[in-house]
Each structure stands twice: as C-alpha cells, then as structure tokens.
Amino acid sequence: MEERKDFSDLKREVIDEGKCALCGGCVTTCRLLDLGYLSMNFSAERPVIGEELQCPVNCGYCYYQCPRVEKPELREGLEEIYEVVSKDEEIKNACPDGGVVTSLLASALADALVEGAVTVADKEGAMSEVRIAMNKAGLIENAGGTYESAAALTGIADAILNYGLWTVALVGTPCQMAAYEKMLTVGRGTHNAHNFSSVVRLRVGLFCEGAYSNEDLKREGCKICEDLTGRFSDLSVGSIGSPAGASTVIVHTDLGKEVFESARQWGFIEAKPLDQAGVDLIRQKQQEKKEAGKAEKERRKQ
Numbered sequence: 001m002e003e004r005k006d007f008s009d010l011k012r013e014v015i016d017e018g019k020c021a022l023c024g025g026c027v028t029t030c031r032l033l034d035l036g037y038l039s040m041n042f043s044a045e046r047p048v049i050g051e052e053l054q055c056p057v058n059c060g061y062c063y064y065q066c067p068r069v070e071k072p073e074l075r076e077g078l079e080e081i082y083e084v085v086s087k088d089e090e091i092k093n094a095c096p097d098g099g100v101v102t103s104l105l106a107s108a109l110a111d112a113l114v115e116g117a118v119t120v121a122d123k124e125g126a127m128s129e130v131r132i133a134m135n136k137a138g139l140i141e142n143a144g145g146t147y148e149s150a151a152a153l154t155g156i157a158d159a160i161l162n163y164g165l166w167t168v169a170l171v172g173t174p175c176q177m178a179a180y181e182k183m184l185t186v187g188r189g190t191h192n193a194h195n196f197s198s199v200v201r202l203r204v205g206l207f208c209e210g211a212y213s214n215e216d217l218k219r220e221g222c223k224i225c226e227d228l229t230g231r232f233s234d235l236s237v238g239s240i241g242s243p244a245g246a247s248t249v250i251v252h253t254d255l256g257k258e259v260f261e262s263a264r265q266w267g268f269i270e271a272k273p274l275d276q277a278g279v280d281l282i283r284q285k286q287q288e289k290k291e292a293g294k295a296e297k298e299r300r301k302q
C-alpha cells in the first residue's frame with residue numbers, strides 16, 4: 001500500500017519549493033483545525049504548524065487537499081461574459097470598486113439562497129481579516145478587502161461553528177476557488193471538507209493578476225499561477241475589459257446564471273454582453289498568465 005503523505009510532505013514538495021499559493025486550503029481542511037494546529041503566516045508567506053506539535057499518524061488531509069500538489073480537474077461549464085454595473089445606490093456609493101460583487105451577494109442574501117457570505121475586510125494598519133456578512137450593511141462594511149492576504153476559506157468554519165449557518169457564499173481569489181474545488185471533489189470523505197463543501201452554495205471568484213508580498217516582491221507561489229479569472233467559481237468578477245465604473249462578470253455555471261439573472265431581475269445590477277474588444281482583452285491576459293505560469297514551472301525544472 002502506498003504510504004500516506006502528511007504535512008511534512010506538503011512542506012517539502014510545495015511550501016519549501018516556492019509553489020504555495022497561500023490559499024489556506026490546507027489550514028481549512030486540517031483535521032485539527034479546531035485546535036488551531038495549522039495556521040497561515042502571511043508575513044512568512046507559508047502555512048505553519050504550531051511549535052512542538054506533532055500530527056496524528058495517517059492524517060495528511062492537508063496534503064491531499066492542496067491544489068498545488070495536484071490541480072483540480074476543470075469541469076465543462078458556461079462562459080458568458082458581461083459588462084455589469086451596480087444599480088443599488090447604497091452599495092454603489094459605499095464601494096469604490098463599483099460594488100458589483102457586493103450587489104451580487106446582496107441579491108443572493110435577499111433571495112435566501114445563502115444566509116451569509118464569507119468575505120475579507122481590510123483593517124487600517126493591520127492584516128486583512130476574514131469576516132462573515134449576514135446582511136447588506138455587513139457586506140458594505142466588509143467590501144473591497146485584499147483577498148490574497150487572508151485565508152478566506154477558514155471563514156467557512158467560522159460560519160458553521162460561530163454563526164450556525166447552513167448556507168454560505170464564498171468569495172475568493174482563483175487559487176482559493178481551486179482549493180475549494182479540491183474540497184468538493186477530493187475531500188468528500190474528510191470531516192472538514194465534507195461539512196464545508198455541503199454549506200457553500202455560491203462561489204464568487206475575483207480576477208487576480210498576482211499578489212505582492214510585504215516587500216513588494218512578487219510571491220513565489222503566484223509566479224506559477226495559471227488562472228486569471230477564477231474558473232472554479234459560479235461567477236467571477238474583475239475590472240479587466242470593462243470601462244471605469246463597470247465590472248466584468250463571467251458566468252461559469254447554471255447556478256451562477258440563476259444568481260446573476262435574479263440580481264438583474266430584482267434591480268441589484270444592470271448588465272449587457274461585454275463587447276468583443278473586452279472579451280479579447282480578457283482572453284489575451286488569461287493566455288499571458290497561463291503561459292507565464294507554465295514557463296516558470298519549466299524554468300524551475302532546469
């Protein structure tokens with residue numbers, strides 16, 4: 001029987017090799033999450049185990065959940081691309097980015113599709129913080145956070161354990177969406193991944209062109225990233241391709257389409273198909289990121 005791998009293998013094969021995306025998937029699926037065994041250290045750019053702690057024998061959930069050990073498989077889906085503006089005045093006035101993500105989440109809350117949303121908020125002079133928003137005011141308060149600097153996925157545990165929620169929306173970067181996809185497809189048999197994947201009803205990905213470390217140097221793990229738009233989400237949102245004040249939304253799944261159309265119908269957003277120049281720009285940038293990620297992987301093999 002093949003020996004089961006564990007955190008020491010994750011450290012050696014992914015973290016020490018500069019491949020870690022800092023997605024937080026391993027922390028979220030750690031068997032001892034409740035004990036704070038594994039945590040994200042964003043200053044050191046790595047997940048770390050508490051000092052002098054030892055993993056239980058035959059565990060290794062973290063290893064098998066990591067999207068950088070093995071990429072999740074992309075399932076066929078839709079790819080409808082829109083130029084979108086928020087029509088909710090309160091949200092629009094409060095959100096410097098135009099408020100499209102907030103409007104989509106507010107609509108999903110109003111529709112009772114979800115009871116809360118896992119988001120990330122920036123705190124002045126401090127690290128970004130994962131927060132649960134359960135109404136429009138909460139969404140507005142948390143809007144515009146730096147998702148690359150917080151383990152958004154751990155918010156699912158927070159939503160279940162501390163807020164008692166059964167249905168949540170998850171917002172995150174493409175690598176966080178890929179990590180969640182691994183929970184959904186690979187981790188069904190593990191307790192955290194199983195519980196978590198049954199409560200996440202909606203995944204909203206955020207376009208990501210790369211994340212910078214505290215020293216303004218590009219993160220090593222981002223250099224091998226190939227996903228610009230968050231393909232493992234129901235809906236993804238970003239600014240590429242749309243004029244100032246509007247956002248680009250890509251609908252990837254039937255559920256995403258339902259949420260999008262409902263937000264349109266109830267006046268949270270206004271949308272039109274993105275023009276060809278915008279679509280071409282997204283495809284070009286996606287291709288550039290993919291090629292850069294592949295080239296870096298090749299370079300590291302030499």
Ligand code: SF4
Pocket residue numbers: 006007029030031032037038049054055056059060061062063
């Ligand atoms: S307890 Fe298990 S899941 Fe947590 S870090 Fe150790 S091997 Fe990984």
Ligand code: SF4
Pocket residue numbers: 010014015019020021022023024025026027047065066067068069179
């Ligand atoms: S890529 Fe994500 S799951 Fe893998 S080691 Fe890094 S933080 Fe953990």
Ligand code: SF4
Pocket residue numbers: 021148173174175176208209210211219221222225226227
């Ligand atoms: S570039 Fe963005 S999506 Fe890719 S690993 Fe870095 S933070 Fe994650």
